[in-house]
Amino acid sequence: MSTVDQAPGDPLLRVEGLQVHFPIKRGVLFDRTVGHVKAVDGVDLSVQRGTTYGLVGESGCGKSTLGRAILRLSEPTAGRVWFDGVDVASLKGEPLRQIRRRMQMVFQDPLGSLDPRQNVESLLAEPLRAHGLGGDKAAISTRLRELLDAVGLPTAALRRYPHEFSGGQRQRIGIARAITVEPDLLIADEPVSALDVSVQAQVLNLLEELQGRLGLTYLVIAHDLAVVRHISDVVGVMYLGSLVEQAPAEELYSSPLHPYTRSLMSAVPVPDPEVEDHRERILLAGDLPSPANPPSGCRFHTRCPWRQETRCDDEVPLLREITLTPTGAGALGATPAAVRPAVGGPHLVSCHWVEEIHDGRLQPKSPEEVAASQGVSIASGDTGHGTDPLIAGVDEPVGFH
Amino acid sequence: MTGTSGSPVLEVDDLAVQFTRRGEQPTRAVDGVSFSVAPGETIGLVGESGCGKSVTSLAIMGLLPQRGVQVTGSVRLDGTELLGAGPRTLRTLRGKDMAMVFQDPLSSLNPTVTVGTQVTEVLAEHRDMTGRAAQDEATELLDRVGIPDPRRRLGEYPHQLSGGMRQRALIAMALACSPRLLIADEPTTALDVTIQAQILELLRELVQGSGTALVMITHDLGVVAGLCDRVHVMYAGRVIETADRRPLFATPRHPYTGGLLGSVPRLDTGRGTPLTPIRGSARDTIPWSQGCAFAPRCDNAEDDCLTEVSGSTVPLEADGLRRELRCRHPLHATPAAAGAPAGATAASSAGASAGSPSTGSSSWSSSEGQQS
Structure with missing residues (x-):
C-alpha cells in the first residue's frame, strides 16, 4: 500500500468539496444535455477512526449518492476523497480494487443485494476469493463459521439461500459479507429501514457490537434521525446536496441550530404521548425543491420559517463554526449540551442568521406565511412540473439510488 | 378523549379472515378482532408486517376478494351490518360513509386520469355534482388539504405531483363526502418526516373539525x-x-408491546442507551390454537403459555382500567399494582418533558392541548 504514515488523530476518511452532478439528457436522435441534477454539491466531511458518522436527510437530498461517490460506485464530478491518506479519486485498476477491500458497503434492501441463486456459503466466500484472501478450503470454511457466529446466524445457514431467511437475517448476511474482507470503513446505506421495528434493534445492536469488536469506522446513511442518533458520534444533516449542519451527536440533538435541522427534529414522532403532546412542532411549507433547479442563495430559503428579506435569497451561506452558550434551545434536550462527548468536533452550521435565531431575535413565520411570501417560487420551485416533466421527474424519491 | 359521545360509528366484533388455497392449510390472517370507534375518536391498529392489520381494514371496507377468503364475525357501520351486504350496498357506502387512504398514493391513483377527474368522480357518484359545481367543490377540497394552486393541480396527472401532494389528493378524495369513518392504512410510511408531520397535522385537524372516526393503521x-x-x-x-394511549406507553403490559417500545431508538435518548430487541422474527410464531403465538419470542413465557386451554386460547381479559390484555404472564404483575406505577410513570415523564428545554417561546405552532 502506498499509505502515508498517519498520525492516530488523522481521519480515516476525508471528503473535500465533493460534487456529483448527473446530466439531464433529452432529444430524439441526439442526446443533448439540458441541465444537471446537482445530487451532491460541494460536501466536506471527515470521519475519525473507530467512530460513526451519521448522515441524515430526506429522500432526494443526495446522501446515498454521496456514499456511493466515496466508494466510487458513482464517479464524482469534482472534489476529493482521501481514504487513509490516499486520494481515492486518482486511483485506477488494481490499486482501486485493493482499496475497495478496505471500504465496504451494506445496502438497504438485503434481498435485492444478495444473489438469489448463491447459497450463503458461496455468497460469503466470494469476496474472500475475489481479494485472494482466506487461503485454502479449510481456512475459508473456518473463517465463514467465525463470520456467521459474529453476526449471530447458525452454521446451518451456510447451505441455505437468501429467500429462506427473514429480512433481519438477510441483513445479517449482508453485514457478514461486508466484513468478510476485514474492511476499515463500512458505509451502511439505510441498513435498517427495510426491517420491522423489533428486528431493527437487533441489527443496530449487531452493528454496534461489531464496531467495538473489530474497531470498524462507520458512515451510516439514514433518513431516521432516531436511528442515527442511536449509533452516531458525529452527525451531518444534508439538504438538497449539501451539508447544512454538522456536530457531535449529543450536541446536535440537544441544540440543533439550523432551521432545517430544527424542523426535521420536531417532525420525528416520539413513541411517548407525554413528549408528543408538549413538544414544539415546526411545520415546513411545501416539498423539497427539485435538485435540477435548486433555489438561489440558501437552498432552504423557500421553506424556511426564519427566512429574511436580505441575504437568504441571494447569498449562499457557508458552513461555519458556531460557538454558542448553551441556553437550552434544544427541541429535545434530554442531556445537557455542556457535557462534551467523547468524540468532539466543531458545531458547523450553514445559515446566515443562526445567532439571531438562537437568541430569539428572529421569530419564525407559519408555513402559510412562508408559502405566501414565496408566492411564485413555491409553485414553480417545489415541483416545476408545469414546464418540464423530465426535470420534474427527478424530484421523485425513486430517482435517487 | 375527544367527542366520545353517542354510539360508535364502527363496531367490529370477532372479525376473522381466513385464506384458503387448494392443497394448503388455511391461513388465519385475522383471528377474532373486536373494537369500536366513536365519532371524533382516533384509534390505532399497531403491529409489524404480517400481523393482519391491513387485512382487517380491507375486510371492514369489503375489499377482499370473494374467492378463497372466508370473513366471519360482524362489522357494523352506524348499526348497519357490512359483512354479507351486497356489492351494491357497499358501493353506496364506500366513498360516502366510509373512506380509505392507502399507503402508496401513486398506485392508488389512476395514472391515466387527471387528479381533477378522480376527485370529481367521487362527487358525481355520491353527491350528484357535475360540471362547474363539481370543479369548484374539488378546488375547495384540494385547498382544504393544503395543496397550493389547486385549480392548476386539478388538470394534472398523479405523476406530476410529489409524494406528499399525492397523499393530500387521496385524502381530499376520501373526504369529498365527509365520511363518518376514515381508515388510513400507513398513510405516511412512504413519506419523508417533514411531509409526514404535515399529513398527520392535517388528519388531526380533520378529525377534530368534522367528528369523523379515524382508524389509523401503522x-x-x-x-x-x-x-x-x-x-x-x-x-x-x-x-x-x-x-388508552397514555397508559399503554407508560406501562405496556404485554411483553410484545414492551418489546416493541424497547426496540425503537428514540430521538430523545442519546447514544449508548441500549436497545432491547425482541428475539427472533415475526416468522417464529405458533398457531394460536396451540397456545400464545408470541411465546417462542417471549422472555416471560412459561410452560403454560404453550398449552391449549379449554378449546380457546389465552383470552383477552379486561382489567377494569379500560385495558385489555391477552397474556398469562404480563410485564407488571397484577392489574392493581400496574395501576399505580402507570400514574407515577406518567407523572414523572410529564414532569421531565415539561422541564426539558423547549423553544416554545420562539415557535409559532404548537399542538399543545390538542389531544387532551
Missing part, C-alpha cells in the same frame, strides 16, 4: 403516540393488548 409507535386516543396492538392476527 407500524410506527411514534405516530400512534401523537395521534391515537386508543391503541390496539396486534400480533399474528389477534389483538394482544388494548389500552
Whole structure:
C-alpha cells in the first residue's frame, strides 16, 4: 500500500468539496444535455477512526449518492476523497480494487443485494476469493463459521439461500459479507429501514457490537434521525446536496441550530404521548425543491420559517463554526449540551442568521406565511412540473439510488 | 378523549379472515378482532408486517376478494351490518360513509386520469355534482388539504405531483363526502418526516373539525403516540393488548408491546442507551390454537403459555382500567399494582418533558392541548 504514515488523530476518511452532478439528457436522435441534477454539491466531511458518522436527510437530498461517490460506485464530478491518506479519486485498476477491500458497503434492501441463486456459503466466500484472501478450503470454511457466529446466524445457514431467511437475517448476511474482507470503513446505506421495528434493534445492536469488536469506522446513511442518533458520534444533516449542519451527536440533538435541522427534529414522532403532546412542532411549507433547479442563495430559503428579506435569497451561506452558550434551545434536550462527548468536533452550521435565531431575535413565520411570501417560487420551485416533466421527474424519491 | 359521545360509528366484533388455497392449510390472517370507534375518536391498529392489520381494514371496507377468503364475525357501520351486504350496498357506502387512504398514493391513483377527474368522480357518484359545481367543490377540497394552486393541480396527472401532494389528493378524495369513518392504512410510511408531520397535522385537524372516526393503521409507535386516543396492538392476527394511549406507553403490559417500545431508538435518548430487541422474527410464531403465538419470542413465557386451554386460547381479559390484555404472564404483575406505577410513570415523564428545554417561546405552532 502506498499509505502515508498517519498520525492516530488523522481521519480515516476525508471528503473535500465533493460534487456529483448527473446530466439531464433529452432529444430524439441526439442526446443533448439540458441541465444537471446537482445530487451532491460541494460536501466536506471527515470521519475519525473507530467512530460513526451519521448522515441524515430526506429522500432526494443526495446522501446515498454521496456514499456511493466515496466508494466510487458513482464517479464524482469534482472534489476529493482521501481514504487513509490516499486520494481515492486518482486511483485506477488494481490499486482501486485493493482499496475497495478496505471500504465496504451494506445496502438497504438485503434481498435485492444478495444473489438469489448463491447459497450463503458461496455468497460469503466470494469476496474472500475475489481479494485472494482466506487461503485454502479449510481456512475459508473456518473463517465463514467465525463470520456467521459474529453476526449471530447458525452454521446451518451456510447451505441455505437468501429467500429462506427473514429480512433481519438477510441483513445479517449482508453485514457478514461486508466484513468478510476485514474492511476499515463500512458505509451502511439505510441498513435498517427495510426491517420491522423489533428486528431493527437487533441489527443496530449487531452493528454496534461489531464496531467495538473489530474497531470498524462507520458512515451510516439514514433518513431516521432516531436511528442515527442511536449509533452516531458525529452527525451531518444534508439538504438538497449539501451539508447544512454538522456536530457531535449529543450536541446536535440537544441544540440543533439550523432551521432545517430544527424542523426535521420536531417532525420525528416520539413513541411517548407525554413528549408528543408538549413538544414544539415546526411545520415546513411545501416539498423539497427539485435538485435540477435548486433555489438561489440558501437552498432552504423557500421553506424556511426564519427566512429574511436580505441575504437568504441571494447569498449562499457557508458552513461555519458556531460557538454558542448553551441556553437550552434544544427541541429535545434530554442531556445537557455542556457535557462534551467523547468524540468532539466543531458545531458547523450553514445559515446566515443562526445567532439571531438562537437568541430569539428572529421569530419564525407559519408555513402559510412562508408559502405566501414565496408566492411564485413555491409553485414553480417545489415541483416545476408545469414546464418540464423530465426535470420534474427527478424530484421523485425513486430517482435517487 | 375527544367527542366520545353517542354510539360508535364502527363496531367490529370477532372479525376473522381466513385464506384458503387448494392443497394448503388455511391461513388465519385475522383471528377474532373486536373494537369500536366513536365519532371524533382516533384509534390505532399497531403491529409489524404480517400481523393482519391491513387485512382487517380491507375486510371492514369489503375489499377482499370473494374467492378463497372466508370473513366471519360482524362489522357494523352506524348499526348497519357490512359483512354479507351486497356489492351494491357497499358501493353506496364506500366513498360516502366510509373512506380509505392507502399507503402508496401513486398506485392508488389512476395514472391515466387527471387528479381533477378522480376527485370529481367521487362527487358525481355520491353527491350528484357535475360540471362547474363539481370543479369548484374539488378546488375547495384540494385547498382544504393544503395543496397550493389547486385549480392548476386539478388538470394534472398523479405523476406530476410529489409524494406528499399525492397523499393530500387521496385524502381530499376520501373526504369529498365527509365520511363518518376514515381508515388510513400507513398513510405516511412512504413519506419523508417533514411531509409526514404535515399529513398527520392535517388528519388531526380533520378529525377534530368534522367528528369523523379515524382508524389509523401503522407500524410506527411514534405516530400512534401523537395521534391515537386508543391503541390496539396486534400480533399474528389477534389483538394482544388494548389500552388508552397514555397508559399503554407508560406501562405496556404485554411483553410484545414492551418489546416493541424497547426496540425503537428514540430521538430523545442519546447514544449508548441500549436497545432491547425482541428475539427472533415475526416468522417464529405458533398457531394460536396451540397456545400464545408470541411465546417462542417471549422472555416471560412459561410452560403454560404453550398449552391449549379449554378449546380457546389465552383470552383477552379486561382489567377494569379500560385495558385489555391477552397474556398469562404480563410485564407488571397484577392489574392493581400496574395501576399505580402507570400514574407515577406518567407523572414523572410529564414532569421531565415539561422541564426539558423547549423553544416554545420562539415557535409559532404548537399542538399543545390538542389531544387532551
